[in-house]
Amino acid sequence: MRWLIDGMNVIGTRAEDEWWRDRHAAMVKLVHLLERWVATSGEDVTVVFEQPPSPRITSTVIEVAHAPRPRRDSADDEIMRRLHAAADPARVRVVTSDHWLADRVHAAGATVQAARSFREALEDR
Numbered sequence: 001m002r003w004l005i006d007g008m009n010v011i012g013t014r015a016e017d018e019w020w021r022d023r024h025a026a027m028v029k030l031v032h033l034l035e036r037w038v039a040t041s042g043e044d045v046t047v048v049f050e051q052p053p054s055p056r057i058t059s060t061v062i063e064v065a066h067a068p069r070p071r072r073d074s075a076d077d078e079i080m081r082r083l084h085a086a087a088d089p090a091r092v093r094v095v096t097s098d099h100w101l102a103d104r105v106h107a108a109g110a111t112v113q114a115a116r117s118f119r120e121a122l123e124d125r
Contacts, residue, residue, distance in 0.1 A: 002086065004079045005034065005047040006096035009115040010122075013097065027053050033122045035061040040125070046082065050075045076101045083108050 011019050011026045019026035027049060038045050038061050046063040051070030058064060065082075067074030079094055079101065086092050089109040096102055097115035105112050 002044045002092045003046065004082055004092060004094045005045060005118075006075055006079060006094070006098065006101065006115065007047045007049045008075065009097045010047075010095060010119050013116040013119045024053055024055070024057075028057055031057050031059055031062065031064060035059055037122055037125055038062055048075045048078050048082075073098075073101075076104075080104055080108070083110055086110075 007027065007030060011017075011023075011030055017026060017029075031047065034045055034047055037043070045061075046065050049064075049066045050072075051074075052066045053064070065078065067078040076096075076098060079096070083089055083092055083094065083105065090111075092110040093113055094101070094105045094110055095113045095115055095118045096105075102112040
């Protein structure tokens with residue numbers, strides 16, 4: 001299974017983290033959670049953000065990606081671009097809380113997991 005993660009949607013599920021005070025730290029935390037998950041699951045994971053993290057976040061375990069131009073919903077568009085480029089969209093799962101994106105993902109033949117349930121599963125590991 002290939003996973004495309006709407007990064008800020010997953011981060012936004014935890015208001016108690018007050019992620020808006022330090023977006024970069026929240027992004028780093030998500031990348032670390034994803035790395036731990038992939039280390040045990042072996043899944044193919046790409047997390048997509050609206051804009052490049054500054055300072056840059058790198059990983060040797062997952063792909064940290066961003067939209068070509070930062071703007072509202074640009075991560076959604078980048079996720080769809082990657083989904084349309086997939087050899088077999090049925091083997092892709094998108095994690096998002098965006099209903100409009102979820103509808104587009106289903107129409108392309110992929111599956112969706114809600115951001116909140118995905119985040120809870122990550123933290124339970």
